[in-house]
Amino acid sequence: MQLRAHELAANLEGHRVSADDVDAVCRGRVRYSPVKSLWFLGMLGAALIGGALTFSWSAFALFVCITAAVLLFGHSLGNHRKLVHDSFQCPKWLEYSLVYCGVQVGLAGPIGLLRQHELRDYAQRLPRCHDYLRHGRAPLLDAWWQLNCDLELERPPVVRIEGRIAQDRFYAFLERTWMAQQLPLAALLFAFGGWAFVFWGVCARVTAAVFGHWVIGHLAHNHGELVREIRGAAVQGRNVRLTSLLTMGECWHNNHHAFPRSARLGLAPGEWDPGWWVLQALRRAGLVWGIQLPAGEAWTRTKSLSG
Numbered sequence: 001m002q003l004r005a006h007e008l009a010a011n012l013e014g015h016r017v018s019a020d021d022v023d024a025v026c027r028g029r030v031r032y033s034p035v036k037s038l039w040f041l042g043m044l045g046a047a048l049i050g051g052a053l054t055f056s057w058s059a060f061a062l063f064v065c066i067t068a069a070v071l072l073f074g075h076s077l078g079n080h081r082k083l084v085h086d087s088f089q090c091p092k093w094l095e096y097s098l099v100y101c102g103v104q105v106g107l108a109g110p111i112g113l114l115r116q117h118e119l120r121d122y123a124q125r126l127p128r129c130h131d132y133l134r135h136g137r138a139p140l141l142d143a144w145w146q147l148n149c150d151l152e153l154e155r156p157p158v159v160r161i162e163g164r165i166a167q168d169r170f171y172a173f174l175e176r177t178w179m180a181q182q183l184p185l186a187a188l189l190f191a192f193g194g195w196a197f198v199f200w201g202v203c204a205r206v207t208a209a210v211f212g213h214w215v216i217g218h219l220a221h222n223h224g225e226l227v228r229e230i231r232g233a234a235v236q237g238r239n240v241r242l243t244s245l246l247t248m249g250e251c252w253h254n255n256h257h258a259f260p261r262s263a264r265l266g267l268a269p270g271e272w273d274p275g276w277w278v279l280q281a282l283r284r285a286g287l288v289w290g291i292q293l294p295a296g297e298a299w300t301r302t303k304s305l306s307g
Contacts, residue, residue: 074101
């Protein structure tokens with residue numbers, strides 16, 4: 001008997017995505033996306049060839065520093081914890097700065113990224129979903145799919161994005177121009193360090209961020225620790241230890257599946273979460289407030305989690 005929307009688990013209540021037929025996330029075809037593929041392969045080729053021809057230790061150091069900054073402030077804080085989950089509040093200028101930094105990751109524009117995240121999260125919480133949405137194929141095929149293809153569902157679920165994002169002119173501008181937003185930074189880097197800084201500071205950084213996003217996504221849905229189980233879900237998030245610093249805390253994916261609105265991802269002792277550390281510093285500076293934590297506990301009652 002086919003499951004219907006009213007039979008879904010409580011963890012989907014209030015989700016941005018909805019569908020009358022939950023099997024809508026199962027029926028579709030994976031198709032090659034020329035723009036997506038050329039973007040990644042172009043960055044990869046420029047990083048491998050240009051990076052090798054212009055290598056210097058200063059360019060490599062730039063790559064390490066700028067990649068870390070973009071992943072921390074852009075992807076983890078801007079895109080994920082703020083834009084997608086709204087797990088903390090901050091001044092609008094800071095929100096815009098973090099999300100703009102997130103565009104520098106090179107995955108997508110803010111609205112497109114939000115839609116992709118919500119569809120995948122919704123599908124994974126259902127009893128079944130397409131293998132594309134669950135990272136359900138072997139690593140090589142999954143890498144090809146995620147980095148070069150899109151999933152075209154026969155009847156896509158409805159994604160409702162709130163007006164504060166969908167009607168925001170700045171976000172609409174970034175959505176139209178997200179690829180071109182690499183150019184101002186490239187020009188600045190060229191002025192300071194020539195082509196070496198461009199190849200390492202832009203091409204190698206985007207390649208590492210996009211490829212790394214797939215690697216962690218694949219691991220976090222197939223391997224690692226399962227501490228908390230989401231009953232009835234097609235796929236469980238898993239904690240991938242030893243990658244906490246590389247991912248800025250995003251590796252604690254089992255925790256995140258259990259508490260999606262929590263601004264803190266590393267919950268247990270030893271679960272390092274650089275994004276959380278920065279949020280604490282911003283809170284002390286008065287730039288962040290309204291921080292969401294598991295079970296909706298107020299900040300003043302979470303000292304046991306703040307190690």
